[in-house]
Amino acid sequence: MKFKIIAGLVLVLSVIIASCGSQEDMEFKRYYLGGEQLYKQRCQNCHGTKGEGLSNLIPPLTDSTFLKTNKKQLACIVNNGLKGALLVVHGKSFVGDMPANDMSPVDIARVLTYVTNSFGNKMGTVTSEDVARDLKDCK
Amino acid sequence: MRKLATLIGVILLYAACKSEDKQATLPIYGNRDTKTITKDGKKVVDTIYQTIPAFKFVNQYGDSITQNSLKGDIYVADFFFTTCPSICPIMHRNMLKVYNEFKNVSDFKIISHSIDPKHDSVPVLKKYADGLGITGNSWWLLQGKKDDTYNLSTSYLVRRPEESAKELFIHDGYFVLIDKQKHIRGSYDGTDEKDVARMIGDIKILRAETNTQIAQ
Numbered sequence: 001m002k003f004k005i006i007a008g009l010v011l012v013l014s015v016i017i018a019s020c021g022s023q024e025d026m027e028f029k030r031y032y033l034g035g036e037q038l039y040k041q042r043c044q045n046c047h048g049t050k051g052e053g054l055s056n057l058i059p060p061l062t063d064s065t066f067l068k069t070n071k072k073q074l075a076c077i078v079n080n081g082l083k084g085a086l087l088v089v090h091g092k093s094f095v096g097d098m099p100a101n102d103m104s105p106v107d108i109a110r111v112l113t114y115v116t117n118s119f120g121n122k123m124g125t126v127t128s129e130d131v132a133r134d135l136k137d138c139k
Numbered sequence: 140m141r142k143l144a145t146l147i148g149v150i151l152l153y154a155a156c157k158s159e160d161k162q163a164t165l166p167i168y169g170n171r172d173t174k175t176i177t178k179d180g181k182k183v184v185d186t187i188y189q190t191i192p193a194f195k196f197v198n199q200y201g202d203s204i205t206q207n208s209l210k211g212d213i214y215v216a217d218f219f220f221t222t223c224p225s226i227c228p229i230m231h232r233n234m235l236k237v238y239n240e241f242k243n244v245s246d247f248k249i250i251s252h253s254i255d256p257k258h259d260s261v262p263v264l265k266k267y268a269d270g271l272g273i274t275g276n277s278w279w280l281l282q283g284k285k286d287d288t289y290n291l292s293t294s295y296l297v298r299r300p301e302e303s304a305k306e307l308f309i310h311d312g313y314f315v316l317i318d319k320q321k322h323i324r325g326s327y328d329g330t331d332e333k334d335v336a337r338m339i340g341d342i343k344i345l346r347a348e349t350n351t352q353i354a355q
C-alpha cells in the first residue's frame with residue numbers, strides 16, 4: 001500500500017518536473033510552428049523550401065555563421081527589407097532588394113525562430129521581446 | 140462467370156492503360172482550322188494548327204531575336220519580371236533544372252519574356268542572367284514593346300498579364316512547350332516541381348519525334 005502511494009507520488013512529481021522542464025520547449029514549439037506557416041506564406045517563394053535561395057540572385061538561409069554574426073539585424077531585415085544591400089553569404093556576394101514585410105513583432109519572432117532553427121541552423125528561440133528590442137536599433 | 144467477366148474487364152482496362160503509356164507523341168494544342176488543298180491532283184482537307192506568330196525582341200546580350208532565331212529549335216517559353224516577388228523565383232528555380240538538363244543540346248532553347256520592359260532593360264536582364272548563373276545562348280531573357288509581349292502571351296494560351304494596383308504584375312506561371320513547327324505541344328505549371336519534371340520528360344519525347352508531319 002505504502003509502496004503504491006510512494007510510486008504514485010514519484011509519478012506525479014516526475015510529470016510536474018518534466019512539464020516544468022518543457023516550458024521553454026513549449027514556447028519554442030509555439031514560435032517555431034507558427035513561424036513555419038508564416039515562412040511558407042511569405043518567405044518560401046524566394047528563399048525556397050529548404051532555405052536554399054536561388055543561385056546568385058536570392059541568398060540562402062543556410063549560413064549559420066552569417067545568421068549568428070547578424071543576429072541583431074535579422075528582425076530589421078525582415079521588417080524593412082533591403083535595398084541594394086551587399087550581403088556576403090556562404091562566401092558569395094548578393095546585391096539586390098528584398099521587399100519589406102508588414103508583420104507584427106511576434107510574427108517576426110516566429111519566422112526568425114523558424115529560420116534560425118531550420119536548414120541546419122540551431123540558435124534557439126527568438127522572442128517577440130527580442131524582436132521589439134532589435135527593431136528599435138534598425139539602421 | 141460474372142467474376143471472370145469482371146476479371147477480364149480489369150485486365151482489358153489495364154492493357155488499355157498500358158498501351159496509352161507507350162503512345163510517345165504529344166498532342167497539339169490550340170485552335171485548329173481546316174483548309175482544302177490539292178494534293179496529287181486530288182482535293183484533300185488539311186488541318187491547320189495554331190502556331191506562334193512572328194515576333195521581334197531583344198535578349199540579355201542586346202541581340203535582336205525573332206522567330207527565325209528559333210528556327211529548327213524546340214523551345215519553352217514563359218513570362219516573368221526580374222523584380223517579381225511571388226512566383227517567378229519558384230518558376231526560375233525550376234527552369235534552372237530544365238536549363239541544366241538541356242544546355243548542351245543544340246536544338247533546344249528557353250525564352251523568358253519580361254512583362255516589365257520599362258524596368259527590365261538589357262543590362263538588368265544581363266545582371267539577372269548572371270545572378271541566375273546562365274551563360275551562352277540556350278536561355279534567352281527577352282524584352283521589347285510591352286504590347287508586343289502582352290499580345291504574344293495570348294498565342295501561348297496563357298493569361299494576358301495585367302498591372303495591378305500595387306504596380307506589380309499579375310501573370311501566369313506556365314511553361315509552354317513549342318515544337319519545331321511552332322505548335323504548342325504542352326503547358327506546365329512552372330511553380331510545380333512535379334509538372335516541370337513531366338515537362339523534361341515531354342521534351343525528350345518531342346526531341347525523339349521525327350520532323351515528319353504528325354498524323355492526327
